[in-house]
Amino acid sequence: MLLIVGTVRLPSANLERARPAMRAMVQASRAEAGCLEYSYGEDVLEPGLIHVKELWSDQPALDAHFASSHIQAWRAAWPALGIGDRNLRAYEVGSPRST
Template sequence: MLLIVGTVRLPPENLERARPAMLAMAQASRAEVGCLEYGYAEDVFVPGLIHVKELWSDQAALDAHFASAHIQTWRAAWPALEIGDRDLRVYEVGQPRVT
């Protein structure tokens, strides 16, 4: 499995305009074959900081995701929303354990 975690930033005043694009991206991604989890979360302490978490079954699923039309639409929205300072990392992970 592949785990993607990290953050993106945008001006806090653009967050309301970003929500529909973020929702569309999350819904389309969650419907993809191999997407086990996909989400965005606002940081409660830093306005405009969005935490990203994705879990993919394998590299083929992630490659298909990166080639999808909805990711192209999402990326095309970034300049108008002033989304920047992306810090996303991919990790290979095993099966989760309950703590």
């Protein structure tokens, strides 16, 4: 499995305009084969900081995600929304366990 975690930033004034695009991205990604989890969350202390968490079954599923039309539309929206700072990392992980 592949775990993607990190953040993206946008001007807090653009959050309301960004929500429909983020919602569409999350919903389309969750519907993809191999997507086990996909979420964006606003930081409670830093307006405009969005936390990203994705869990994919394998690299081919992630590759298909990167080639999808909805990720192309999401990336095309970045300039207008002021998204420029992205800090995402991919990790290979094993089976989950309760803590």
